[in-house]
Amino acid sequence: MSNTPVSLHDAGEGDEPRCNTSSNPAFSSIIEARLSRRGALLGGLSADLGAMFVQPAPAAAQAATPAERMLGFAAVPTSEADRIAVPQGYTARVITPWGQPITGSMPAFSTRNTGAEQGMQVGQHHDGLHFFPIEGRSPDQGSSTDGLLVMNHEYIEPRFLHASRYAGQRLGGSAVVIANNQRDTDEVLKESNAHGVSVVRVARQADGTWAVRNDPRNRRITGLTPMEIAGPVRGSELVRTKYSPDGTRTRGTLNNCAHGVTPWNTYLTCEENWAGYFRNGTTVDQKPDLPREHARYGVPTARSRYGWELAASGADEFARFDATTKAASATEDYRNEPNAFGWVVEVDPFNPASTPVKRTHLGRFAHEGVVFGPAVEGRPVVAYSGDDAVFEYVYKFVSSRPYTAATANGSLLDEGTLYAAKFNADGTGEWLALAPGQNGLTAADGFGTLAEILVNTRAAADKAGATKMDRPEWGAVDPRTGEVYFTLTNNTRRQEGQVEPANPRARNQFGHIIRWREANNDHAATRFSWDMFVIAGPEAASRDLKGNALAADSLFACPDGLWFDSAGRLWIQTDIGESEQNRGDLAVFGNNAMLAADPVTGEIRRFLTGPKGQEITGVVTTPDRRTMFINVQHPGATTTADAFAAGTFNSLWPDGEGVPRSATVVITKDDGGPIGT
Numbered sequence: 001m002s003n004t005p006v007s008l009h010d011a012g013e014g015d016e017p018r019c020n021t022s023s024n025p026a027f028s029s030i031i032e033a034r035l036s037r038r039g040a041l042l043g044g045l046s047a048d049l050g051a052m053f054v055q056p057a058p059a060a061a062q063a064a065t066p067a068e069r070m071l072g073f074a075a076v077p078t079s080e081a082d083r084i085a086v087p088q089g090y091t092a093r094v095i096t097p098w099g100q101p102i103t104g105s106m107p108a109f110s111t112r113n114t115g116a117e118q119g120m121q122v123g124q125h126h127d128g129l130h131f132f133p134i135e136g137r138s139p140d141q142g143s144s145t146d147g148l149l150v151m152n153h154e155y156i157e158p159r160f161l162h163a164s165r166y167a168g169q170r171l172g173g174s175a176v177v178i179a180n181n182q183r184d185t186d187e188v189l190k191e192s193n194a195h196g197v198s199v200v201r202v203a204r205q206a207d208g209t210w211a212v213r214n215d216p217r218n219r220r221i222t223g224l225t226p227m228e229i230a231g232p233v234r235g236s237e238l239v240r241t242k243y244s245p246d247g248t249r250t251r252g253t254l255n256n257c258a259h260g261v262t263p264w265n266t267y268l269t270c271e272e273n274w275a276g277y278f279r280n281g282t283t284v285d286q287k288p289d290l291p292r293e294h295a296r297y298g299v300p301t302a303r304s305r306y307g308w309e310l311a312a313s314g315a316d317e318f319a320r321f322d323a324t325t326k327a328a329s330a331t332e333d334y335r336n337e338p339n340a341f342g343w344v345v346e347v348d349p350f351n352p353a354s355t356p357v358k359r360t361h362l363g364r365f366a367h368e369g370v371v372f373g374p375a376v377e378g379r380p381v382v383a384y385s386g387d388d389a390v391f392e393y394v395y396k397f398v399s400s401r402p403y404t405a406a407t408a409n410g411s412l413l414d415e416g417t418l419y420a421a422k423f424n425a426d427g428t429g430e431w432l433a434l435a436p437g438q439n440g441l442t443a444a445d446g447f448g449t450l451a452e453i454l455v456n457t458r459a460a461a462d463k464a465g466a467t468k469m470d471r472p473e474w475g476a477v478d479p480r481t482g483e484v485y486f487t488l489t490n491n492t493r494r495q496e497g498q499v500e501p502a503n504p505r506a507r508n509q510f511g512h513i514i515r516w517r518e519a520n521n522d523h524a525a526t527r528f529s530w531d532m533f534v535i536a537g538p539e540a541a542s543r544d545l546k547g548n549a550l551a552a553d554s555l556f557a558c559p560d561g562l563w564f565d566s567a568g569r570l571w572i573q574t575d576i577g578e579s580e581q582n583r584g585d586l587a588v589f590g591n592n593a594m595l596a597a598d599p600v601t602g603e604i605r606r607f608l609t610g611p612k613g614q615e616i617t618g619v620v621t622t623p624d625r626r627t628m629f630i631n632v633q634h635p636g637a638t639t640t641a642d643a644f645a646a647g648t649f650n651s652l653w654p655d656g657e658g659v660p661r662s663a664t665v666v667i668t669k670d671d672g673g674p675i676g677t
């Protein structure tokens, strides 16, 4: 091939599907339909469903204390500035930026760091995160000054990761340099090591600031870390490879977007846009010939996103990203390697020697994150998860075995039922079981076993008739009512004829947040009733819970991150794609932001705005709610190829110089009070 460097470009931008910015002429009529439907929902449903929806759950008495205001801060305005802004009376400070040393020989950050050094440092492109109190007994009770911060690193920006090597070249955001049809092996290693999960001990200092502590539990899990495959897919023919002929193990976790926290104090990291890390060049009659478990997820036929399969060393750990059928049997090549990705992966942050486990019963798709219903002694464990791609589905897993606090562990996730959601037009909904013999899933269509169904979760949900959604991102469960909220970030590909009440807008540029209540407030139920919490957008094209337009203090677009704090405050984070930020119809929203909402009144107020080119993603507080951690991902992603070639970046956050770096932000209230009050 060529002797000159070439660039690879993703089909999409960054890690998001492309968005178009056409306006939506039919919006007002859709809003009218929604409002009248909401009226019907609250007043005209059959007696049992109507009562189910409006009746407060018994836990409602545990509201924030009467003195605690849900939205007690002054809104911050939209911003195009290259900084973090928080309300008056709050302070935001940066910790754990990409490249911060946390383990091993603790190599200092430099854009010249080697691949091995990156494996001892915080990864790039921070996403979901959780603060585990240091006692290690509960994910949400214990120390509020000392703990393990565990976070995902979703993807990479090669031109920043290799800023020293790539300086002066005209490169876009996902481009890598390929020469002689090979990639530099250490660049590939560095990219793999910049993915995955970081476990970092952090503690509050005497002066009130937070700092990283050296700790034997500090750990990097990367695209190369050995992992177990558990659940119904373990040992299946579909995951047998040269590396694991018995189909029980694989290497690494990739594109770790949002996360989950189990009731038994472990961390779940979710594999989202993993398909692009592979290629499958298998052909029949000179035409691509991909199995459905690759084709339905978009595994490329030419080159992978970063070309790892082209690593000059030819090492097996990188060659495996070429899933082309090359040998006589699946245990002699990597035709099945992509089937080991697309899962939820369990990590025990308190045991640095533990092997992460891919929990296959939660399904295989573009997992955004996972959120649990409240764990109730003697009842099943229930976990909700969204598949973030256009027209994909919302799922829930219900365990077969009941939860028992004293003995609960990850094996609870290995036996149960995976369901896909169907949102009916009348405000009711159904959970469709994805299991052999149910909802049209039969051996005749290749769904004869649970392993076949789970590896092909999307195809199974298609067959079962689930509702095609506008890119389900994070979910959150209201601790006071048990209602489940999900962000639908946007879907500009929805046509007028595809509009239906749960996805009420054609060419949905701005997204919405839906919520539902399970029948009889039982998270294991197979029926639910749903409503729209907010339709995001500018004043002219948005509606809050009360039917009013969003205004200067509340307007937002492309909701993504979503989290309830323990007082019942809903935090909403935005991810307007970098090619849309501060442009066209999206200009009014400024840089990506975080807002807080009162789920009872529906009031929404902007709490934080971020620097240029980034998205805000990941949010958690300490148990006392007096320290909040959020992540800023991909600052400066709006840097053009020409600007990069000229040595300038669109953002200098957080250092004010050098390459932009994803980082965690610690937010405290100057009077020491809970965040948001």
Ligand code: FEO
Pocket: 015, 154, 257, 258, 272, 368, 388, 473, 560
């Ligand atoms: Fe990684 Fe769907 O956001």
Ligand code: CA
Pocket: 014, 015, 016, 575, 615
């Ligand atoms: Ca993103």
Ligand code: CA
Pocket: 257, 258, 368, 473, 560, 561, 575, 617
């Ligand atoms: Ca996201």
Ligand code: CA
Pocket: 016, 473, 489, 560, 575
């Ligand atoms: Ca997103």
